[in-house]
Amino acid sequence: MANYFNTLPLREKLNQLGVAEFMDRTEFADGVNALKGKKIVVVGCGAQGLNQGLNLRDSGLDVSYTLRKEAIEQKRDSWKNATDNNFKVGTYEELIPNADLVINLTPDKQHTSVIKAIMPLMKQGATLSYSHGFNIVEEGMEIRKDLTVIMVAPKCPGSEVRAEYLRGFGVPTLIAVHPENDPQGKGLVEAKAYCVGTGGHKAGVLRSSFVAEVKSDLMGEQTILCGLLQTGSILSFDKMVEKGIDPGYASKLVQYGVEVITEALKQGGITAMMDRLSNVAKIKAFEVADELKTIMRPLFQKHQDDIMSGEFSRVMMEDWANNDKNLLTWRAETGETAFEKTPAGDVKIGDQEYFDNALFMVAYIKAGVELAFETMVEAGIKPESAYYESLHETPLIANTIARKKLFEMNRVISDTAEYGCYLFDHACKPLLANFMKTVDTDIIGKNYNDGKDGAVDNKTLIAVNDAIRTHPVEKVGSVLRKAMTAMKTIKTV
Amino acid sequence: MPKPLVNITNLNLEYQQNEVLKGLNWQIFYGENWLLGGKSGSGKTSLARAIAGLEKSSGDIEINFDPSSVLPKQVVFVSSWYQFTNLEGDRNFYYQQRYNKHQQNDTLTVYAELLKFAQEEALDIDDVSYYLDLFGFSNSKNTQLIELSSGENKKMQLIKALWLKPQLLIIDQPYTGLDAASRKNLNRVFDDLTSQGLHLILISNDDELPDCINRFAEIKNSRLVIVNNKEGITKEETRIKKVLPYFLQQAPDISAKSMVRMNNVNVKYGDKQVLHNVSWEVKAGEKWLLQGPNGSGKSTLLSLINGDHPQAYTSDIYLFGKKRGSGESIWDIKEHLGIISPELHWYFDSTARVWQSVASGFYDSIGLFHDLTHDKQRKVDEVLEFFDLKEYKYELLNTLPLGKQRLVLLARTIIKNPELLILDEPCQGLDAVQTQHFNDIVDELCTHGKTLIYVGHFETQLPTCIEKRIILKNGRVEAIESLTESIF
Known part of the structure; x- marks a missing residue:
């Protein structure tokens, strides 16, 4: 099998990377009709599989599960x-032949088999969903x-997909139709109906393409989402301990801090x-x-380049073939870091x-x-796609x-994300x-405002605020977030 | 004369910029056990939390533990709401979660939770079996916390507090959701423990108190007022009857003569069977009472009717004239009914304002995700007016006193004038007058062609319109009967 993206002419590469349309609620007026009475068979019953299936059945659809014989x-x-x-529940042989829609919700690595x-x-003529x-x-x-071939990808963990549906809401979702496999032209209609069945249409739906989803998803998870949070957590913790901050305090400040900080990000960018x-x-943080x-x-550019060229997936698949040797070694190393081994202290922050x-x-x-x-x-990815795979998911990972x-x-993220995360961390x-x-410690561990009178230069402040607010991620974010305002806070602290 | 156990002088306390307690004085002496009563919203809970050191206040709270007592020198406060977290420490639950089965355990089991508690508090795990037996909990050791009913969660809270045997135990609404047998047993334990040196402060408006209660007080105008007996405590004002909003005087559209019909329904989680061969029919216009001890399967039975239970799909159940699992969505089902339950309340959207909470009833959602048409806005206003809730319209639901919150949720339940009302212990935590008030409204609503299923533990506190009763015990139907006038 050859890398699909690399087989495309540049024109078509750009064309598919550039699919990103934020859909209006009215486009879902047909509800689940396109799938009503059809046989839906879900492959795999983990967190996504089970919770999506529960939602689809509660939306009046006919759902069953197929699993491997073992x-x-x-x-x-x-x-x-x-x-x-x-x-x-039945085997592949029992259920797949009658299925009108097969939903593949197994882990990425098992997809080929x-x-x-x-x-x-x-x-003949059935639909396969990823x-x-x-x-x-x-x-x-x-x-x-x-x-x-269609894609319906809720941008939240499976438990949230269920919880939000039962509240009468949903989670932001990405849908796509693979241009090589839409012989009857029914792909989009069915993807929309499936999306309604999970409640996703209420929380903002982005129409994307397989290519745009993969290239932006890989980039997001390797860099900002997982890699950067991993590097930042370890560096922050080590620095604080080096400078004499109590390790329990440092551990707690980092562990819960990423969540508290990114909750503000989620609500208002x-x-x-x-x-x-x-x-x-703020001025200091802007400069830093x-x-x-x-x-x-x-480093970010290198990751994006390797993703676009297929180099990243080639190297990772070599590791798959080598029984995940690198992945498992790196996972073990992460378990041994001082941050991981220092429990959060019993201090109130x-x-x-x-x-x-x-x-x-x-x-x-x-x-x-x-x-x-x-x-x-x-790299040619549209701002809407880039927003979902960067800012939107950061609080979920935090x-x-x-x-x-x-x-x-x-543990929670996919092996693909985890592999990319370690690559980034090791280079960063x-x-x-x-x-x-x-x-x-003035910027990590202690209050930066201590000992300062708080005065700032007007012009500097205006320039800094302006630069923050007019960044393109803020512009597209304010539009997309409006559709998601009813999403509940997930809070651990 | 020995020092008082609790000596409060000149206590001031504010809640959201409102003065709740001002210059309050209170002395509690050894051997005294108090009932703290009075109107909802008068500051009872705030005072109790301040004594337990959980609430910021100014003034003096001095606790002088008895040095000669063998009981731990500790103040323990038991709140009126139970709370637990899942294994990952967050609380993002939804109220139907106990019916959705997932292999990965979301919460600890009862026994694991008690073991953890024993470790944290240095208690002997063997000592807890007495309390488990007392509340009929011995068979639930392997049950996950998320699977417990609201009454069972209350019992968990009480078991922990009693197990600690502190010198001062303060309990806010101890009887909420408990069945009659458990209430009696609880009172017996109170009498026993107080004779061993435990001191009790109960916040309750209940009539059946333990014998050990020997002092009575209420909070009035931000100060403590001591009274001679529980009859001396101020009651809520009785409600002046109002005319129902016009749209609620219309008989709802009736979809079928038989609203609910189930045949030999079983519900199982692994090896554990929760409902056994339940058959039941609810015809249009009937007014039912559903009763049974804590954990007998009442809420599970109702979840089969309101679309919340995944196992309904393979059972022989007809709802509103349609076979369950014949292509209907849960939203199609919910459209026909209005529901209120302790779980729904517990998990309700904490960011919702009162008017949003009511309006979400149009869409059966937990929280409001739609813009309202003018007509719907008007209905919300009319209902708020009818329930005397107008002044709270823009408040956050969870900042209201409990009784008011319940009324808001009842308003949410009826706002779309549904044909079937399911009221699962709607008066939990309300006092006799509030309950009367609530049930009067239910009676008024039900005069206009509604069907009712009402869950309540005490025959003395029911709407008068009820005419039939189904009793569950250990997941089986024990009786289905017409009610004669005699029980009222």
């Missing part, structure tokens, strides 16, 4: 998940020409996050972020203190979000760190070594 015979968790909720097993069983396009775009899986700082602190952006930009005492984290997150967004857009630190983050730490020598 999973059924051994009554594995996926089998229990499905049967405990009174779903019909799963698709090879189910494709010959699928009936929630991530890696298999199609990077691995180059070719799907039978009579089949329609970088502007809201920076506005939580005093004027003097600028410096960080200059240092890290080449106020909401505002997480900003005032962690100016460096605020600056670092600002730098990361803006860099990821800018680099993606420069929430996993608040739960159980980096180990938890790396040495890159920042000299800069970190200049960092002291």
Whole structure:
């Protein structure tokens, strides 16, 4: 199988990368009609599989689950998940031949073997759905020409997909139709109906393409979402301990700080996050972020280039073939870092203190979000897609760190994201070594405002505010966030 | 004379810029057990939390533990709402979660939670079995916290507090959601522990108090007023009857003669069977009472009717004339009914204002995600007026006193004038007068062609319109009967 993207002429590359249309609520007026009475079979019953299936059935659709024979015979968790909720469960041979829509919600890594097993069983003219396009775009899986291939990707963990649906709302969702596989022209209609069935149409839907989804998703997860948060957490913690801050305090400030800081990001973008700082602190954070952006930009560009050329997925798939040797080594190393091993201290840290005492984290997150967004857009990805894969997901990942630190983050995210995260982290730490020598506790560990009178120069403040507010990520963000305002706060603290 | 156990002088306390307590003085001596009563919103909970050191206040609160007592020198406060977190420490639950089965455990089991508590508080785990037996909890050790009903969660809270046996125990609404047998047992334990040196402050408006209660007080005008007995405590004003808004005087559209019909329904979680062969029919216009001890399956039964239970799909259930699982969505089902339950209240959107909470009833959502038409806005205003809630329209729901919150949720339940009302313990935590007030409204609503399913533990506190009763015990139907006048 050849990398699909690399087989395309430049014209078509740009064409597919550039699909990004924020859809209006009225486009979903038909509800679930396009799938009413059709047989929907979900492959896999983990968190996404189970919760999406529960929602689809509660929307009046006919849902059953298919699992590998061994999973059924051994009554594995996926089998229990499905049967405990009174779903019909069967083998591929039993259920796939009658399915009108097959929804593949297995882990990315299994896609090739799963698709090879189910494709010959699928009936003529049926539809196959993915929630991530890696298999199609990077691995180059070719799907039978009579089949329609769509993508419906809720941009939240499975438990949230269920919780928001039952509240009567939904989670932001990305939908796409693969241009090589839409023989009847029904792809978009079915993707929309599926999206309505999960409640996604209420919280903002972005029509994307397989290519745009993969290239932006990989970029986001490697850099700002996982890699940058991992590097930032470790550097911040180590610096504080080096400078004599109590390790328990440092551990807590980082672990919960990323969540508190990014909650402001989620609600009001970088502007809201920076506005939580005093004027003097904001100007300082702006300057620090600028410096960080200059240092890290080449690394962000390298990641984007390797993703576009297919180099990243080639190297990662080599590791898959090598029994994940690198991945497992790096995962073990993360478990051994001082940050991971120091429990959060039993100290009370106020909401505002997480900003005032962690100016460096605020600056670092600002730098990361803006860099990821800018680099993606420069590479031909539309601002809407770039927003989802940078700013939008940062609070969701930060929430996993608040739960159980980096180990938890790396457990929850996909192996692909985890692999990219370590690549970024290993390159970023040495890159920042000299800069970190200049960092002291005034920007990480202690309140930056202490001992300052708070006075700022008017012109500087105006210029800084202006630069923050007019950044393109803020412009597109304010439009997209309006559609998601009813989303509930996920809070650990 | 020994020093008082609690000596409060000149206590001041504010809640959201409002003065709640001002210059309050209170002395509690050894051997005294107090009932703190009075109107909702008078500051009882704030005072209790201040004594336990959970609320910021100015003035003096001095606690002088009895040095000769063997009981721990500790003040323990039990709040009226239970709370637990999932294994990852967050509280982002939804109220139907206990019916959605997932292999990965979301919460600890009852026993694991008690073990953890024993470790934190240096208690002997063997000592807890007495309390588990007392509340009929011994068989629930392996149940996950998320699977407990609201009454069972209350019991968990009480078991922990009693197990600690502190010198001073303050309980806010101890009887909320408890069945009759558990209330009796609880009172017996109160009498027993107080004889061993435990001191009790109960915040309650209940009639059946333990014998050990020997002092009575209420808060009036931000100060403590001591009275001679519980009859001396000020009651809520009785409500002046109002005319129902016009749109609620219209009989709702009736979709079928048989609203609910279920045949031999079973609900199972793994090996644990929660409902056994339940058959039941609710015809249009009938007014039902659903009763049973805590954990008998009442809420599970209702969840089969309101679309919340995933196992309904494979059961023989007809709702509003349609077979369940024949292509209807849960929103199609919810459109026909209005529901209020302790769980729904517990998990309700904490960012919702009163008017939004009411308006969300048009869409059966938890929180409002739509713009309202003028007609719907007018209905919200009319309903708020009818419930005397107009002044709270723009307040956050969860800042209102409990009784008012319940009324808001009842308003949410009826705003679309549904054909079926499901009121699952709607008066939990309300006092006798508030309950009377609430049930009077239910009676008024039900004169206009509605069907009612009402869950309540005490025959003395029911709407008068009720005519039939179904009783559950251990997940089985114990009785289905017509009610004669005699029980009222």
